[in-house]
Amino acid sequence: MGEKLAADTAMGAVTLKVGDLDGMIRYYAEAVPLRLLAHDGPTAVLGRGTTPVVILEHAPELRHAAAGSAGLFHTAILFETEAALAAAVYSVATHAPGTFTGSSDHLVSKAFYFTDPEGNGVELYWDRDRAQWSWVHGQVEMDTIFLDPNAFLREHLTERAVAEPAIGGAKVGHVHLSVGDLETARAFYVDRLGFDATLDYHGSALFVSAGGYHHHMAMNVWNSRGAGRRRPTLGLGQVDIRVPGADDLGALAERMRHYRVPLADDGTALAFEDPWANILRVTVPE
Secondary structure, eight states, X not given: OOOSOOTTOEXXXXXXXXXXXXXXXXXXXXXXXXXXXXXXXXXXXXXXXXXXXXXXXXXXXXXXXXXXXXEEEEEEEEESSHHHHHHHHHHHHHXXXXXXXXXXXXXXXXXXXXXXXXXXXXXXXXXXXXXXXXXXXXXXOOOOEEOOHHHHHHHHOOHHHHHSOOOSXXXXXXXXXXXXXXXHHHIIIIIISOOEEEEEEXXXXXXXXXXXXXXXXXXXXXXXXXXXXXXXXXXXXXXXXXXXXXXXXXXXXXXXXXXXXXXXEXXXXXXXXXXXXXXEEEEOOO
């Protein structure tokens, strides 16, 4: 039984349950900016090219989660170039300036943070080349260094990007969750799901990945220490993970059954919950 996720594992789209579908489409399409790839009744799919990034599901019957709950900390959208990232940052600054919450150089990446109109965290980022990442005793070196957004835009924003901000490719690079405790998170995401732990950040956040990436997922207790299982609320609906092939999916299904994790398995996708009732769906590329 394989104990680890395949090296080519990657994140798929993040599904959000939203109260104001039209308003959220406007934010992700006009501000971020992603393209509206499909809109079928209560569901809208936004992304770049043919790659879905965010799926919005209208759920007006739901309410916002209480403070301190487990759930989504942020969806992190990875851009191919600094120019494409600058275009997106400038677009959000232009269309929704009040949603900016900060920016940081993390050594492995440069990141800009926002909060969408319904309170979901959004990170827009670009990765440095892997050859520039530093690993010490099996842990990736990351830091939080102030990144001047105006200086970044002066250096990387082009006239073309101002005119056509949705330049270049973008995809979900990682997903960061708020959880109740890190010991339980490690037992689930590392020991059962099969990610590698890449960084234990001062005992308050755990970063995990496949294939030596800095992190595909992270879990923190900064606002949610002690949180229990989620109830249905607005916010995170589902996190999609892609494994390379059917054999990888089968190995994961076998591993999760071994650990008695309840799962739905239709042969092409696995769906299960983490200890806080965050739904994970694992598929293979079409």
